[in-house]
Amino acid sequence: MNLKQLAHMLAxxxxxxxxxxxxxxxxxxxxxxxxxxxxxxxGYRPNPSARRLxxxxxxxxxxxxxxxxxxxxxxxxxxxxxxxxxxxxSHELDLVLSPADADDQETTYRRxxxxxxxxAVYISSPRPADRRVALVNTLGIPFIVHGRSEGFDFDYAFxxxxxxxxxxxxxxxxxxxxxxxxxxxxxxxxxxxxIHRERGVRRALAASGLTLxxxxxxxxxxxxxNGYRATRRLLExxxxxxxxxxxxxxxxxxxxxxVRDLGxxxxxxxxxxxxxxxxxxxxxxxxxxxxxxxxxxxxxxxARVAERLAARISGLEExxxxxxWPVDLVVRGSVAGAxx
Amino acid sequence: MNLKQLAHMLAxxxxxxxxxxxxxxxxxxxxxxxxxxxxxxxGYRPNPSARRLxxxxxxxxxxxxxxxxxxxxxxxxxxxxxxxxxxxxSHELDLVLSPADADDQETTYRRxxxxxxxxAVYISSPRPADRRVALVNTLGIPFIVHGRSEGFDFDYAFxxxxxxxxxxxxxxxxxxxxxxxxxxxxxxxxxxxxIHRERGVRRALAASGLTLxxxxxxxxxxxxxNGYRATRRLLExxxxxxxxxxxxxxxxxxxxxxVRDLGxxxxxxxxxxxxxxxxxxxxxxxxxxxxxxxxxxxxxxxARVAERLAARISGLEExxxxxxWPVDLVVRGSVAGAxx
DNA sequence: CGAAAAAGCCAAAGCGCTTTGGAAGACTCT
DNA sequence: AGAGTCTTCCAAAGCGCTTTGGCTTTTTCG
Numbered sequence: 143m144n145l146k147q148l149a150h151m152l153a154x155x156x157x158x159x160x161x162x163x164x165x166x167x168x169x170x171x172x173x174x175x176x177x178x179x180x181x182x183x184x185g186y187r188p189n190p191s192a193r194r195l196x197x198x199x200x201x202x203x204x205x206x207x208x209x210x211x212x213x214x215x216x217x218x219x220x221x222x223x224x225x226x227x228x229x230x231x232s233h234e235l236d237l238v239l240s241p242a243d244a245d246d247q248e249t250t251y252r253r254x255x256x257x258x259x260x261x262a263v264y265i266s267s268p269r270p271a272d273r274r275v276a277l278v279n280t281l282g283i284p285f286i287v288h289g290r291s292e293g294f295d296f297d298y299a300f301x302x303x304x305x306x307x308x309x310x311x312x313x314x315x316x317x318x319x320x321x322x323x324x325x326x327x328x329x330x331x332x333x334x335x336x337i338h339r340e341r342g343v344r345r346a347l348a349a350s351g352l353t354l355x356x357x358x359x360x361x362x363x364x365x366x367x368n369g370y371r372a373t374r375r376l377l378e379x380x381x382x383x384x385x386x387x388x389x390x391x392x393x394x395x396x397x398x399x400x401v402r403d404l405g406x407x408x409x410x411x412x413x414x415x416x417x418x419x420x421x422x423x424x425x426x427x428x429x430x431x432x433x434x435x436x437x438x439x440x441x442x443x444x445a446r447v448a449e450r451l452a453a454r455i456s457g458l459e460e461x462x463x464x465x466x467w468p469v470d471l472v473v474r475g476s477v478a479g480a481x482x
Numbered sequence: 483m484n485l486k487q488l489a490h491m492l493a494x495x496x497x498x499x500x501x502x503x504x505x506x507x508x509x510x511x512x513x514x515x516x517x518x519x520x521x522x523x524x525g526y527r528p529n530p531s532a533r534r535l536x537x538x539x540x541x542x543x544x545x546x547x548x549x550x551x552x553x554x555x556x557x558x559x560x561x562x563x564x565x566x567x568x569x570x571x572s573h574e575l576d577l578v579l580s581p582a583d584a585d586d587q588e589t590t591y592r593r594x595x596x597x598x599x600x601x602a603v604y605i606s607s608p609r610p611a612d613r614r615v616a617l618v619n620t621l622g623i624p625f626i627v628h629g630r631s632e633g634f635d636f637d638y639a640f641x642x643x644x645x646x647x648x649x650x651x652x653x654x655x656x657x658x659x660x661x662x663x664x665x666x667x668x669x670x671x672x673x674x675x676x677i678h679r680e681r682g683v684r685r686a687l688a689a690s691g692l693t694l695x696x697x698x699x700x701x702x703x704x705x706x707x708n709g710y711r712a713t714r715r716l717l718e719x720x721x722x723x724x725x726x727x728x729x730x731x732x733x734x735x736x737x738x739x740x741v742r743d744l745g746x747x748x749x750x751x752x753x754x755x756x757x758x759x760x761x762x763x764x765x766x767x768x769x770x771x772x773x774x775x776x777x778x779x780x781x782x783x784x785a786r787v788a789e790r791l792a793a794r795i796s797g798l799e800e801x802x803x804x805x806x807w808p809v810d811l812v813v814r815g816s817v818a819g820a821x822x
Numbered sequence: 823c824g825a826a827a828a829a830g831c832c833a834a835a836g837c838g839c840t841t842t843g844g845a846a847g848a849c850t851c852t
Numbered sequence: 853a854g855a856g857t858c859t860t861c862c863a864a865a866g867c868g869c870t871t872t873g874g875c876t877t878t879t880t881c882g
Binding site for chain 4: 144145146156157160161164188189190191192193194195196197
């Protein structure tokens with residue numbers, strides 16, 4: 143059942159039927175009702191390919207997925223996706239993942255924009271002066287950044303969490319507990335979130351006349367193994383820290399294992415605070431010693447990004463509004479006063 | 483730059499240009515070269531929306547993503563996606579995720595087929611007599627099932643691993659080591675993979691005149707917490723098992739924690755074998771006691787599914803061929819002889 | 823009451839591609 | 853040389869929708 147048939151069966155023109163269905167004003171309400179009615183009764187659904195060719199609207203949002211044999215997709219992604227999908231579903235939006243060579247995403251962005259494959263895109267894990275953000279901005283497609291970039295001469299729309307504030311609070315707590323040597327096991331140091339977290343820790347230390355020594359900060363991919371290695375290196379070196387801030391729950395698994403392997407204990411010898419993105423399958427309260435965390439649901443962020451994308455597509459949201467969500471500091475058993 | 487302009491500038495008809503570019507035989511090789519050349523020089527790329535309207539081909543593969551506030555997307559998904567994306571990239575395929583109410587995926591499947599939104603779909607985590615498989619089969623869109631369903635009066639194409647064989651081998655090893663009371667901490671018991679794994683364990687036990695008692699098998703969502711709870715329940719009950727087979731590395735984290743909490747040790751008191759889907763961020767050799775595993779890269783499966791989908795779309799693959807991949811049994815420190 | 827404005831509808835022209843049904847010219851064969 | 857066969861190209865008809873421009877008919881208003 144296509145528009146032509148429907149129009150014919152109603153003894154109306156395609157124009158009128160189309161307008162009736164799309165809510166244009168120049169059609170009699172009585173007629174509109176008839177049309178809507180017939181459309182529903184016959185289960186008419188406009189062919190998206192045709193509509194798309196005519197209007198350019200796709201009803202899809204895009205994400206360029208970096209891939210490659212040596213590229214690991216972050217497990218956070220799936221949780222973000224849960225939120226995004228949940229919102230998208232309620233608005234009949236689909237998500238198209240365009241895989242791209244991790245080293246050349248530009249081609250793919252250009253393609254999906256030139257081909258009008260999606261109505262909007264989002265960008266995740268941005269870095270300062272992220273080229274993707276600059277590119278997408280000039281290409282003129284609506285977009286939202288999940289996270290923040292920095293150092294542009296233009297503003298853009300983003301949804302981020304207060305990474306600096308979160309780690310500032312975490313560090314402050316540890317300092318208040320008497321810790322003087324803090325360490326930071328961070329994610330990829332080229333990404334903004336990691337920079338912000340480090341800044342938060344440094345600021346808290348500085349406020350007490352302390353510093354974060356270079357040996358005590360490491361930036362690694364967020365795997366269990368890297369958490370383990372970093373911790374061993376930290377605790378076996380001179381000036382071992384008495385407290386660790388860690389950027390992910392997965393790395394925290396490795397931290398805990400390393401501490402145990404060294405015959406030390408949490409929080410007796412080392413206090414630990416990790417960032418929790420709220421995975422359903424790994425929860426900080428279930429660690430052998432319940433983990434103190436900075437907590438922010440990445441799933442909610444996904445839903446929010448979808449919501450904003452939808453708003454931008456329909457023209458409800460404009461401008462370069464950035465929003466920063468506060469992060470909860472949840473204190474559990476993994477922190478204690480500094481050892482004597 | 484569209485076809486019309488390109489044709490005009492070459493003083494050829496759109497027909498000829500189109501045919502030249504799409505490799506049809508009825509065009510002079512000399513002409514074809516000229517066309518290809520001009521196309522490349524001017525960066526001509528056929529508009530996919532138009533092509534799509536004309537041919538029905540989309541260059542996209544689809545996946546219906548169950549969503550909802552209480553629906554958690556499996557972290558395995560992201561690893562599968564890595565492989566799928568990696569292959570899709572090299573073949574200029576995009577993946578469209580259509581979020582659906584987890585309790586009504588049928589509507590979404592019907593929509594994406596009726597609207598011709600994708601050229602093929604894949605289905606994951608199937609159950610016996612899975613309705614999605616039956617539906618997609620009747621809808622007539624090319625598809626591949628990742629995993630297996632059962633109990634249909636038709637055949638279909640799938641890529642699965644030998645879950646039964648894997649857990650049969652694992653159980654056999656444990657039995658050989660003298661274990662008599664095995665337990666199975668399984669995934670969702672409604673899914674085929676879980677059924678097959680249980681069958682594998684039972685078969686191995688039966689071969690030695692043993693049985694898997696009901697109390698010793700549990701089917702739960704694969705979270706760390708569920709692994710913990712199941713293990714406590716198992717080990718604190720009467721007839722506590724001396725060996726555990728576990729369906730995921732994430733649950734195995736909980737198993738290890740529970741064993742430790744009970745003051746027991748692996749493999750001294752309990753042997754443990756888990757299934758490893760090969761996550762980059764959590765590796766069995768890095769468990770406090772290196773974990774024996776049944777190993778199969780879910781990422782490779784993703785790539786394979788993409789490959790087969792691409793083959794089906796282009797007509798290179800037909801028929802209902804199912805393939806079952808063998809699973810490696812990797813023995814590490816977590817298994818030992820049964821305690822006296 | 824007649825002109826101007828508004829309401830309601832339609833035919834047809836896109837959107838940019840593929841594909842059908844020729845047609846013109848070159849070549850082969852008897 | 854004429855008939856038949858390739859080869860190579862083209863005009864035009866879709867694909868199913870939206871939208872422009874215009875045409876009636878009805879309503880409004882001085």
